[in-house]
Amino acid sequence: MxxxxxxxxxxxxxxxxxxxxxxxxxxxxxxxxxxxxxxxxxxxxxxxxxxxxxxxxxxxxxxxxxxxxxxxxxxxxxxxxxxxxxxxxxxxxxxxxxxxxxxxxxxxxxxxxxxxxxxxxxxxxxxxxxxxxxxxxxxxxxxxxxxxxxxxxxxxxxxxGLREFAQGKGTQLEILDDQHVRITRLIDGPRELVWRAHVDPELMRQWMLGPDGWRMTHREVDRREGGAYRIGWEPEPGTEGEPFGFDGEILLLDEPRRMVQTEHMTGTDYPSTINDLSLYEEDGATLVTLLIEYPDAETRDAVLATGMVEGMEQSFRRMERVVLG
The missing domain is CATH 3.30.530.20 (START domain)
Structure with a gap:
């Protein structure tokens, strides 16, 4: 540092x-x-x-x-x-x-x-x-x-510069303190399209799937500040796992640069996180930055232990191949 x-x-x-x-x-x-x-x-x-x-x-x-x-x-x-x-x-x-x-x-x-x-x-x-x-x-x-x-x-x-700093490094995780982590990924594509990939339900269903063998079952969003959203996944036939999803509220919307929302695992009493997504474009590439605020270090470590970052990397690769390719 x-x-x-x-x-x-x-x-x-x-x-x-x-x-x-x-x-x-x-x-x-x-x-x-x-x-x-x-x-x-x-x-x-x-x-x-x-x-x-x-x-x-x-x-x-x-x-x-x-x-x-x-x-x-x-x-x-x-x-x-x-x-x-x-x-x-x-x-x-x-x-x-x-x-x-x-x-x-x-x-x-x-x-x-x-x-x-x-x-x-x-x-x-x-x-x-x-x-x-x-x-x-x-x-x-x-x-x-x-x-x-x-x-x-x-x-x-x-x-x-973005390309020198991040290109080829995949999805990077930084633990900032007990409650905050920062996840970054460079996408070789314009910000407008990367933003659309994050908010357009049809595009999201093509890439935001984590590991292979999963599909998005629903994506409902009231795309405005104060609006609610709900998103869910289930395993494809032959893939092990149980359906799951997230719900929350959009706290701040500054299209196509920043979106802040709460995130709660649907149907559980797990505490919510605050997810702060921002996009910055330079030389035709877009740096995706996700700042996540957890209630405490224990929750942070439990979520990271699920393989979340690895799943995000697989999703980002799919975005580059399917949406941007």
Whole structure:
């Protein structure tokens, strides 16, 4: 993982993040100063960022928002204080409302971003300065250390490009913490078609089947925020297994980029998960990312032990062969 340390200093009123990357400092500068690349990692998993404006000049401002799986929105604003291309820049980062006005009682923080060459590539040093110990403690209590670590650790895929980062690696699983896993798969095809494959019942029946020998028996969905869905499978003749299915509710829908839904195994008292699906296209390939939130580590491990990831890989191969081929 790129992040090597995140340390807070109550006396100096600072939080310092250090991360190392196998690319030159100029490449690192580019991803932090291009809003389309920046928004791919600035929000931590489950809180992707969108930069609505980005006036990259001294005195200019950038406005961004981060949206949770439940639709909660956190908004921020950068005021650019200094720019020293390509070595770094300095901003005031503020919590703002939907009109871009600072939220009373929330701290405004001065942040510096420094990009330095190293023997193996480059280093990011991000220092956040607070006006008071209360401001530092407020941000730490909001999960700043964990959130910034998870966010910056997403930079590898952005720096390398999707094909270099993921092509040929199949379905990849990352355990982020006790409750969250991230599953990624690169599909060699356009986002619009990959999205359709995930929401069109006729296309889903062709590929979303897991191991060979299963068929989808029903797929009912009210495709809107707040809408319910139900999906089920059964074994083909000669295949062992019992019919099963999932049901849930769509919490957030941003077509064709993101869909968040609850998932519950139909007919059981098993706890639900929150599944956050996002698609990103680059150079004709689409990165499918599924962030799953479990109620606890025990449930997480029980689900992963079913061979879920292997079944997803077989389904994705079928998608490439049947839907995209």
């Amino acid at each position: 790129p992040v090597t340390s995140v340390e807070s200093d109550a006396e100096a009123l600072t939080m310092t993040l250090v991360a190392d990357f196998p690319v030159g400092a100029e490449r690192l500068w580019t991803v932090f100063t291009d809003p389309r690349q920046l928004e791919r990692f600035w929000g931590p998993p489950g809180w992707p960022a969108t930069f609505a404006s980005f006036a990259f000049e001294v005195g200019g401002r950038a406005r961004y928002s981060m949206t949770s799986a439940s639709g909660e929105i956190a908004r921020g604003s950068w005021e650019f204080l200094g720019i020293d291309a390509p070595r770094g820049f300095e901003v005031v980062d503020s919590f703002v409302d939907e009109d871009g006005e600072a939220i009373p009682g929330m701290p405004a923080m001065r942040m510096t971003f420094a990009f330095d060459e190293t023997e193996g590539g480059s280093r990011l040093t991000n220092v956040t300065y607070f006006d008071s110990l209360e401001g530092l403690e407020t941000v730490l209590a909001m999960g700043a250390v964990e959130g910034s670590t998870l966010a910056i650790n997403q930079l590898d895929a952005v720096l390398q």
